[in-house]
Amino acid sequence: WGKEGHYMVCKIAEQYLTKRASNAVLDLLPPAAEGELASVCSWADQVRFRYRWASPLHYANTPGVCNFKYSRDCHNSRDELDMCVVGAINNYTTQLLNYKDSSNGYNLTESIMFLAHFMGDVHQPLHVAFEADEGGNTIDVRWYRRKSNLHHVWDVNMIETAMRDFYERDVNVMIESIEKNITDGWSDEVSQWKACNGDSVTCADKYASESIKLACDYAYKDVDEGSTLEDDYFFSRLPVVEKRIAQGGVRLAALLNRIFSKKVGGN
Ligand code: ADE
Ligand code: ZN
Ligand code: ZN
Numbered sequence: 363w364g365k366e367g368h369y370m371v372c373k374i375a376e377q378y379l380t381k382r383a384s385n386a387v388l389d390l391l392p393p394a395a396e397g398e399l400a401s402v403c404s405w406a407d408q409v410r411f412r413y414r415w416a417s418p419l420h421y422a423n424t425p426g427v428c429n430f431k432y433s434r435d436c437h438n439s440r441d442e443l444d445m446c447v448v449g450a451i452n453n454y455t456t457q458l459l460n461y462k463d464s465s466n467g468y469n470l471t472e473s474i475m476f477l478a479h480f481m482g483d484v485h486q487p488l489h490v491a492f493e494a495d496e497g498g499n500t501i502d503v504r505w506y507r508r509k510s511n512l513h514h515v516w517d518v519n520m521i522e523t524a525m526r527d528f529y530e531r532d533v534n535v536m537i538e539s540i541e542k543n544i545t546d547g548w549s550d551e552v553s554q555w556k557a558c559n560g561d562s563v564t565c566a567d568k569y570a571s572e573s574i575k576l577a578c579d580y581a582y583k584d585v586d587e588g589s590t591l592e593d594d595y596f597f598s599r600l601p602v603v604e605k606r607i608a609q610g611g612v613r614l615a616a617l618l619n620r621i622f623s624k625k626v627g628g629n
Contacts, residue, residue, distance in 0.1 A: 364518035371482040372400035374611025386622040406479035422446035423493035428578035451566040485610035490573035556616040
């Protein structure tokens with residue numbers, strides 16, 4: 363996602379944090395965050411040049427198939443295992459589980475800023491997509507009259523257009539609308555979004571599997587190099603964007619609540 367997408371994911375997450383998790387998050391955030399997780403959710407994009415090793419941690423790619431397999435797909439270009447968005451979520455979660463163990467050598471301020479960002483990215487369908495087109499980055503399209511690429515349409519353009527046409531150009535109005543959907547429209551599903559009975563603490567594997575399926579069924583569907591994407595595409599895909607933002611937020615909060623459910627409260 364772009365800046366607005368990440369902001370929305372983290373703003374939604376803030377609403378679902380337990381008191382304990384919220385205190386731990388406040389304790390770890392840098393002073394510049396001014397107590398707001400959402401204000402540092404794009405930090406990982408801002409340091410992309412300083413931390414070049416972290417670039418592959420924003421996504422995972424498959425060899426042109428519509429399923430995600432960790433052992434096959436979670437690596438960087440040098441074939442180092444775990445160097446993808448799913449591995450990163452698991453890794454930063456493990457680091458944060460050592461919160462309050464002052465001898466753990468990690469910078470947990472960076473860990474939480476990475477984790478919050480990558481929980482957003484793993485929900486962007488084209489962040490778990492095809493290697494050959496770099497998650498749609500090499501597929502040039504038009505978004506209405508403007509030149510864009512398929513990846514950018516999902517990171518930024520659909521959210522921008524939705525804000526302009528439906529939400530008074532105000533990200534907070536869009537957030538409120540998504541939150542209303544969480545409590546009304548999607549309320550039956552939300553407990554299942556949060557459920558994580560898999561073999562990892564994070565269930566990031568599951569979120570990646572959902573993303574590549576949505577990439578195939580919605581993002582790539584009926585799109586070719588040079589396509590013009592407009593109303594038909596926008597109206598059929600925007601609901602997917604909004605639901606993925608909602609799931610990212612709810613699940614980020616659930617994960618932070620789990621991480622900080624035990625060890626907080628000591629000295
Ligand atoms: N670069 C290569 N693949 C990518 C993807 N799926 N998402 C974002 N950037 C990428
Ligand atoms: Zn992206
Ligand atoms: Zn990112």
